[in-house]
Amino acid sequence: MALAFDEYGRPFIILREQEKKSRLQGLDAQKANIAAGKSVARILRTSLGPKGMDKMLQSPDGDVTITNDGATILELMDVDNQIAKLMVELSRSQDYDIGDGTTGVVVMAGSLLEQAEKLLERGIHPIRVAEGYEMASRIAVDHLESISTKYEFSATDIEPLVQTCMTTLSSKIVSRCKRALAEIAVKAVLAVADLERKDVNLDLIKVEGKVGGKLEDTELVQGIIVDKDMSHPQMPKRIEDAHIAILTCPFEPPKPKTKHKVDIDTVEKFQTLRGQEQKYFDDMVQKCKDVGATLVICQWGFDDEANHLLMQRDLPAVRWVGGVELELIAIATGGRIVPRFQELSTEKLGKAGLVREKSFGTTKDRMLYIEKCANSKAVTIFIRGGNKMMIEETKRSIHDALCVARNLIINNSIVYGGGSAEISCSIAVEAAADRHPGVEQYAIRAFADALDAIPMALAENSGLPPIDTLTVVKSQHVKENNSRCGIDCNDVGTNDMKEQNVFETLIGKQQQILLATQVVKMILKIDDVITPSEYC
Numbered sequence: 291m292a293l294a295f296d297e298y299g300r301p302f303i304i305l306r307e308q309e310k311k312s313r314l315q316g317l318d319a320q321k322a323n324i325a326a327g328k329s330v331a332r333i334l335r336t337s338l339g340p341k342g343m344d345k346m347l348q349s350p351d352g353d354v355t356i357t358n359d360g361a362t363i364l365e366l367m368d369v370d371n372q373i374a375k376l377m378v379e380l381s382r383s384q385d386y387d388i389g390d391g392t393t394g395v396v397v398m399a400g401s402l403l404e405q406a407e408k409l410l411e412r413g414i415h416p417i418r419v420a421e422g423y424e425m426a427s428r429i430a431v432d433h434l435e436s437i438s439t440k441y442e443f444s445a446t447d448i449e450p451l452v453q454t455c456m457t458t459l460s461s462k463i464v465s466r467c468k469r470a471l472a473e474i475a476v477k478a479v480l481a482v483a484d485l486e487r488k489d490v491n492l493d494l495i496k497v498e499g500k501v502g503g504k505l506e507d508t509e510l511v512q513g514i515i516v517d518k519d520m521s522h523p524q525m526p527k528r529i530e531d532a533h534i535a536i537l538t539c540p541f542e543p544p545k546p547k548t549k550h551k552v553d554i555d556t557v558e559k560f561q562t563l564r565g566q567e568q569k570y571f572d573d574m575v576q577k578c579k580d581v582g583a584t585l586v587i588c589q590w591g592f593d594d595e596a597n598h599l600l601m602q603r604d605l606p607a608v609r610w611v612g613g614v615e616l617e618l619i620a621i622a623t624g625g626r627i628v629p630r631f632q633e634l635s636t637e638k639l640g641k642a643g644l645v646r647e648k649s650f651g652t653t654k655d656r657m658l659y660i661e662k663c664a665n666s667k668a669v670t671i672f673i674r675g676g677n678k679m680m681i682e683e684t685k686r687s688i689h690d691a692l693c694v695a696r697n698l699i700i701n702n703s704i705v706y707g708g709g710s711a712e713i714s715c716s717i718a719v720e721a722a723a724d725r726h727p728g729v730e731q732y733a734i735r736a737f738a739d740a741l742d743a744i745p746m747a748l749a750e751n752s753g754l755p756p757i758d759t760l761t762v763v764k765s766q767h768v769k770e771n772n773s774r775c776g777i778d779c780n781d782v783g784t785n786d787m788k789e790q791n792v793f794e795t796l797i798g799k800q801q802q803i804l805l806a807t808q809v810v811k812m813i814l815k816i817d818d819v820i821t822p823s824e825y826c
């Protein structure tokens with residue numbers, strides 16, 4: 291099918307001969323879409339919460355990922371269906387904005403779709419359902435605001451921040467070390483945060499990993515770690531008070547390109563050329579020394595001869611450093627990236643108190659630590675772990691924890707987790723439905739039921755009977771007027787989430803509800819699905 295225009299500029303559709311299309315209309319279209327959305331949510335449902343299961347995904351080239359992070363699972367799942375892709379997008383948006391709650395948002399959307407299906411079957415028009423959901427989501431978001439509390443912390447008292455990060459980490463594979471990792475994440479965020487402006491630049495936190503060691507060896511380095519080593523094994527492994535030239539230009543004599551022709555027909559000519567080349571590089575090294583550089587970090591490579599010369603002239607160098615890393619090094623050391631060699635000058639050099647090479651295990655693996663930098667704002671979280679999968683999953687979990695700490699610094703309102711916020715909203719929305727005169731009240735009530743899906747999934751994943759548990763907790767909410775009661779997933783003995791220290795940020799929870807409602811409304815409004823026949 292193609293859109294074309296005739297000579298008067300009027301559009302018309304060209305259908306190739308025998309091209310078959312499949313077309314779903316009206317209720318059938320909505321039902322098919324809802325089924326697709328629900329099936330994606332069903333996959334993630336078992337991953338929700340501290341006792342959630344992990345998924346193992348294999349990419350076409352054989353890479354295996356084990357994860358519990360909703361956004362990553364959906365990212366790696368090769369989905370073909372357009373509606374399923376919307377759910378993937380949904381999780382990704384939550385990840386971009388908030389960083390945490392990526393599983394919950396999809397489970398929530400799936401449950402809204404399930405409830406919507408029942409309403410459609412009863413003959414309620416999709417638009418009325420969508421409108422009812424919109425109203426209910428606003429009630430829920432306002433209610434969340436009313437049950438939220440301010441979480442006080444300061445740069446000196448970081449315990450509250452650590453507790454919140456621990457909640458996020460408790461549902462991940464790395465929960466064994468959640469305390470240590472949460473502390474690392476909070477310290478990293480505070481190192482780059484501007485508490486007065488309530489701003490955090492997460493780009494200044496580098497997360498680096500190396501296979502080997504234990505998860506407990508994970509550390510926060512005040513500076514930058516680069517997965518590179520000195521270009522020559524005999525160069526010094528430790529440079530104190532380093533003045534660093536950061537180059538993105540080639541650091542070697544210009545090579546004759548193929549389109550230029552140099553005729554070398556005598557030994558003398560060859561010697562001259564070689565001498566000139568050497569002198570050119572020698573001058574470059576001298577220039578670095580003249581401006582006071584004691585270390586050169588270069589984006590490009592240089593050949594063995596140049597490397598040898600650098601060693602002889604006592605100028606340590608690191609080659610093939612990536613662009614992003616160079617930028618971070620420049621920020622941390624207060625240096626400037628030099629794109630043209632002629633522009634190198636003393637004031638463009640970065641300064642670091644200590645640059646050292648550290649080797650790991652018995653392998654030839656070495657990494658470069660750039661510490662005690664002039665601008666201590668950039669930090670690195672260096673993860674250790676038994677295998678690559680573990681390191682990757684730890685990186686994802688740390689990312690979630692960093693986002694949570696960042697969100698709290700931007701806005702320190704929190705709601706309690708473990709499904710308590712959802713149950714409280716569900717009760718509030720249900721009550722609001724009774725006050726609503728129109729047909730939308732069915733949708734509002736359905737929204738309240740959909741909110742219950744989160745505590746039910748948490749209970750189910752922890753091996754508790756979902757309906758019984760929910761009923762008990764819900765009645766506790768109403769009887770005791772206590773919005774902190776949630777699901778006691780870890781069998782601690784109390785379901786007061788305040789006592790269990792299970793929190794989530796208010797903006798994260800609100801965003802979950804808003805995003806899930808938005809996507810479900812979008813899906814409900816589709817009443818015509820036209821696909822080429824090979825997809826049907």
Ligand code: ADP
Nearest residue numbers: 337338339340391392393394461707708709779
């Ligand atoms: P997401 O990717 O959505 O963050 P998680 O698998 O991290 O999904 O699960 C988060 C859910 O688990 C939240 O609803 C949170 O309140 C809940 N949760 C986390 N820790 C606990 C706990 N110790 N007890 C009960 N619920 C918890």
